[in-house]
Amino acid sequence: xxxxxxxxxxxxxxxxxxxxxxxxxxxxxxxxxxxxxxxxxxxxxxxxxxxxxxxxxxxxxxxxxxxxxxxxxxxxxxxxxxxxxxxxxxxxxxxxxxxxxxxxxxxxxxxxxxxxxxxxxxxxxxxxxxxxxxxxxxxxxxxxxxxxxxxxxxxxxxxxxxxxxxxxxxxxxxxxxxxxxxxxxxxxxxxxxxxxxxxxxxxxxxxxxxxxxxxxxxxxxxxxxxxxxxxxxxxxxxxxxxxxxxxxxxxxxxxxxxxxxxxxxxxxxxxxxxxxxxxxxxxxxxxxxxxxxxxxxxxxxxxxxxxxxxxxxxxxxxxxxxxxxxxxxxxxxxxxxxxx
Amino acid sequence: xxxxxxxxxxxxxxxxxxxxxxxxxxxxxxxxxxxxxxxxxxxxxxxxxxxxxxxxxxxxxxxxxxxxxxxxxxxxxxxxxxxxxxxxxxxxxxxxxxxxxxxxxxxxxxxxxxxxxxxxxxxxxxxxxxxxxxxxxxxxxxxxxxxxxxxxxxxxxxxxxxxxxxxxxxxxxxxxxxxxxxxxxxxxxxxxxxxxxxxxxxxxxxxxxxxxxxxxxxxxxxxxxxxxxxxxxxxxxxxxxxxxxxxxxxxxxxxxxxxxxxxxxxxxxxxxx
Ligand SMILES: [Fe+2]
Ligand SMILES: [Fe+2]
Ligand SMILES: [Fe+2]
Numbered sequence: 001x002x003x004x005x006x007x008x009x010x011x012x013x014x015x016x017x018x019x020x021x022x023x024x025x026x027x028x029x030x031x032x033x034x035x036x037x038x039x040x041x042x043x044x045x046x047x048x049x050x051x052x053x054x055x056x057x058x059x060x061x062x063x064x065x066x067x068x069x070x071x072x073x074x075x076x077x078x079x080x081x082x083x084x085x086x087x088x089x090x091x092x093x094x095x096x097x098x099x100x101x102x103x104x105x106x107x108x109x110x111x112x113x114x115x116x117x118x119x120x121x122x123x124x125x126x127x128x129x130x131x132x133x134x135x136x137x138x139x140x141x142x143x144x145x146x147x148x149x150x151x152x153x154x155x156x157x158x159x160x161x162x163x164x165x166x167x168x169x170x171x172x173x174x175x176x177x178x179x180x181x182x183x184x185x186x187x188x189x190x191x192x193x194x195x196x197x198x199x200x201x202x203x204x205x206x207x208x209x210x211x212x213x214x215x216x217x218x219x220x221x222x223x224x225x226x227x228x229x230x231x232x233x234x235x236x237x238x239x240x241x242x243x244x245x246x247x248x249x250x251x252x253x254x255x256x257x258x259x260x261x262x263x264x265x266x267x268x269x270x271x272x273x274x275x276x277x278x279x280x281x282x283x284x285x286x287x288x289x290x291x292x293x294x295x296x297x298x299x300x301x302x303x304x305x306x307x308x309x310x311x312x313x314x315x316x317x318x319x320x321x322x323x324x325x326x327x328x329x330x331x332x333x334x335x336x337x338x339x340x
Numbered sequence: 341x342x343x344x345x346x347x348x349x350x351x352x353x354x355x356x357x358x359x360x361x362x363x364x365x366x367x368x369x370x371x372x373x374x375x376x377x378x379x380x381x382x383x384x385x386x387x388x389x390x391x392x393x394x395x396x397x398x399x400x401x402x403x404x405x406x407x408x409x410x411x412x413x414x415x416x417x418x419x420x421x422x423x424x425x426x427x428x429x430x431x432x433x434x435x436x437x438x439x440x441x442x443x444x445x446x447x448x449x450x451x452x453x454x455x456x457x458x459x460x461x462x463x464x465x466x467x468x469x470x471x472x473x474x475x476x477x478x479x480x481x482x483x484x485x486x487x488x489x490x491x492x493x494x495x496x497x498x499x500x501x502x503x504x505x506x507x508x509x510x511x512x513x514x515x516x517x518x519x520x521x522x523x524x525x526x527x528x529x530x531x532x533x534x535x536x537x538x539x540x541x542x543x544x545x546x547x548x549x550x551x552x553x554x555x556x557x558x559x560x561x562x563x564x565x566x567x568x569x570x571x572x573x574x575x576x577x578x579x580x581x582x583x584x585x586x587x588x589x590x591x592x593x594x595x596x597x598x599x600x601x602x603x604x605x606x607x608x609x610x611x612x613x
Contacts, residue, residue, distance in 0.1 A: 074403070081398035084413075085391060088604035088613040089431045090421045093394070094414060100397050101410035108403050146604055146613070196613075204611050312399065320401020322519070323455050326512025327402075333511060 030055050042243050047173035050116040058242055061235070062172050063117045064133075065244065067124040070110035072136035073103045075128075075309050079143040080152060088146060095192050096149065102185045109181055113174040129314050131301060138225050140303025147200050147207075147214035153193015155215075155222040155260065161186045162256050163226070171243035194263065201267040215264065216272040222260075223287075224295045226253040232292075258284045374543040375481070376427045377443065378550050381541075381586060383423030384444035387434055388594070389465060390416030391601055392452055401455055408501055412462070415494040419487075426483050435605035439595050440588040447530035449585070449594045453523060456509050456516065460523030463502040467563050468534045470495045471556045480548035503567045510571025517573065524568075525576045532581035534560075541586075 034053050041048065048054055077100050084100065087093035111121045127133035138156050143149060164186065167179040200211035227249040230236060239245035257276075264271050275288035298306070372380070394413040400406035424430035447465050452458045473495055476488035509520040535553045537545065544550035568575050584590065604613070 074398075077398035077406070084394045084397050085600050086603055088435070088611075090387075090417060090424070090434055092613055094417045094421065097394060097397065097410055097414045097417065101407055101414065104398075104403055104407045104410065108407070111403070199613055203613075204608065206608055207611055316399040316401070319399075320405075320455065322513065322515050323401035323405070323509070326509050326516030329516075330508045330512040 039241075042171045042241075045169070045171075045243070047176060048171050049173045057238075058244075059117050061239065061242070062175065062244060063114055063119050066110055066114040066117070066172075066175055066178075067119065067127070068134050068136075070107050070114060070124065071128045071133055072139065073107035073110060075135045075139045075313060076156075077103050077107075078309055078312050079139055079141070079305075080149060082143050083146060083149050086146070087149075092196070099153070099189050099192060102189065106178075106182045106185070109178040110175075113172075113178040116174045125317065129310070129317060131310070134299065136225060137295065137298040137303060138221050139309060140298050140306040141217065141221050142305045142308075144217075145210045145214060147197070147210035148218070150193050150196030150200060150211065151214040151218040153189050153191075154197050154263070155193075155218050156225070157186055157189035157193060158260060159222050159225045159256055161190060162252050162259075166246035169243075169246060197267055197269075201269065211267065212269055215269045219272050220290065220294075221298075223253055223257070223290055224298075226250070226256065228292065228295070229290075254284055257287055261285055372540075374540050374547065375549060377540045378544045379423050379427035379484075380433070380443040381445075383420050383427060383433070384442050385448050385465070385469070386416045386423060387420035388442070388444045388597065389448035389462075390414075390420055391597055392448065392450075393458070393462075395452055396458065405455075409458075412498055412501070415491075415498065419491050419494070422487055422490075426487075431605070435602045439590050439598065442588060442590060442594060442598075443586055444590075444594075445530065445533050446582055446585040446591055447527060447534065449591055449597060450527055450530065451593055453526065454519055455505075456519035457523035457526055459502055459505045459509065460520065461527045462498065463506050463567065464524075464527050464531060464564070465534075466495060466498040466502050467567075468553070468560055470499045471560055471563075472551050472553065475551040475556065479550070484549055503570075506567050506573075507571040510568070510573040520571065521573055521576070524573065528576040529579040529582045533583045533585060536583060536586065538586065 035055060038048070038052075038054060038058075048058075080096060080100050080103075084093065084096050087096050111124060114124060115121060124133065128135065138159075143152070161183070164179055164183055168176055168183055170176045170179065197211055200207040203211075227233060230248045230250045233249055236245065236248055240248070261271060261276065273288045275286065277286050278284075279286045297303070301310075303309075390413045393409055393416065396406070396409045397413070398406065400409055420434070421430055424433045427433065445465075447461060450457075450461050452461075470492065473488045473492040476484055477492065479485045479488065506520060509516040511517070535557045537552060537554060541550060545552045565575060582591075605611075
């Protein structure tokens with residue numbers, strides 16, 4: 001197997017946002033004694049729990065990060081859901097269904113974790129639909145062929161693993177525990193994606209073409225998943241200090257490249273980066289410059305299928321409004337009948 | 341059903357039949373031995389319904405529902421895999437047959453419509469499937485016995501879920517009750533097909549491998565009535581039965597479903613996935 005267990009790492013979403021924090025000053029307004037005690041607990045790798053005191057900026061950063069992670073799981077169901085009805089075998093259909101169902105489950109755990117910080121799921125979904133909240137840029141790219149389903153599992157879930165493994169030790173208890181559950185499922189996601197790629201890479205000329213084309217389109221967006229370069233990532237230092245984040249964007253990106261390139265070689269796929277080169281000295285690959293203009297455009301909501309994704313989410317929510325209302329009304333009636 | 345058609349299509353009946361039903365006067369698909377035919381009926385039901393429910397993925401009214409619907413689809417695709425695999429090469433059967441050779445009932449291929457219509461379809465099918473599987477555990481056929489034993493647990497959950505949602509929507513708001521009533525109204529005419537026994541099925545029943553659905557028709561009607569009563573819904577008036585699915589004469593919807601589902605294996609016929 002091309003996957004070593006120690007290579008299974010997970011992802012983080014908060015660095016996709018450009019909403020730079022205006023709250024750095026707020027901590028000065030907090031009670032210094034409480035703040036000091038809090039910082040000491042975090043530094044000692046203790047978990048912070050919902051009832052514990054925490055600085056407002058910590059609460060806000062986490063709410064933003066966890067809800068964005070949740071939104072990413074939910075929006076992420078769309079590009080793959082796009083192929084459930086067209087999966088090419090019964091086995092592939094079942095696996096893809098199970099995978100997309102897992103992502104829905106991840107969204108659910110994460111919304112629940114975020115709710116412990118005092119924001120309701122409705123508020124978070126509202127923020128997504130209004131465009132105020134972000135989600136991972138990666139899901140704003142289309143799935144054109146079946147190979148895209150392979151590429152997503154392999155690369156996108158692979159990047160996710162890279163980012164999420166350290167988050168199992170993130171300082172906020174409910175988030176860390178949600179990540180433990182999520183991480184259990186992610187390696188299956190990556191494996192099924194890579195398996196699809198193996199089948200295509202060993203397949204007909206048409207299948208090989210599909211695989212290379214998908215790889216070409218998903219490679220750079222996958223590298224962008226790790227967020228802006230460290231020098232442009234103003235939240236990183238604070239997030240590292242609060243143990244919300246445990247490795248920098250560039251460190252994680254480098255790890256991802258180093259693990260993924262040999263996997264591409266195994267598939268006889270060409271990495272779409274003429275500057276990619278093994279660097280003996282650093283023991284890793286050098287790679288070309290990421291198109292940050294593209295990244296920030298996608299963050300602003302200008303990705304190729306951003307409009308389609310948002311429309312699909314809003315439509316599902318609006319079309320389902322009568323269902324949610326009916327469920328609530330029914331529950332109310334039932335309770336009233338019970339009380340009577 | 342088969343044999344009742346040509347005579348019925350005479351005279352006065354003809355107009356009605358042309359409008360309301362395709363009586364499948366001849367056997368449309370390939371003639372199969374009765375066991376294979378029975379496996380395909382159950383397998384195609386599961387496949388087509390699983391495909392339909394799978395269409396919801398990512399578009400449900402709330403996250404929890406998305407998860408339950410994916411669960412149903414997953415169970416159904418799993419059942420289809422077992423049943424089609426037992427009748428031959430499962431993928432070949434799923435992806436390389438055309439409408440005339442599909443043996444599913446018309447109910448399962450009905451479009452999703454809104455959530456209420458999806459739930460109505462599921463309720464009507466899943467209670468039937470559950471009662472069938474309960475009895476199929478006594479089949480003389482070892483595969484079917486074991487299959488039923490495994491699937492009946494899954495389907496018990498489907499039945500619970502469909503019943504609960506029917507009750508919630510029926511006894512929810514005015515709008516949801518209306519939508520639920522409309523969903524039932526749409527699917528109601530396909531119930532009689534579930535209880536049709538044609539020659540092929542009769543042979544399978546006589547051989548002890550299949551269940552005679554007529555043996556639980558009353559129980560089925562009562563179970564549906566009980567759910568509807570709890571949902572404060574009236575059962576739709578009985579409608580003229582629409583039949584033909586088991587013989588390969590389907591609704592227009594199935595062709596579109598297959599076009600989507602079968603596209604890849606058909607477009608790249610020498611590829612492995
Ligand atoms: Fe996930
Ligand atoms: Fe995730
Ligand atoms: Fe995943």
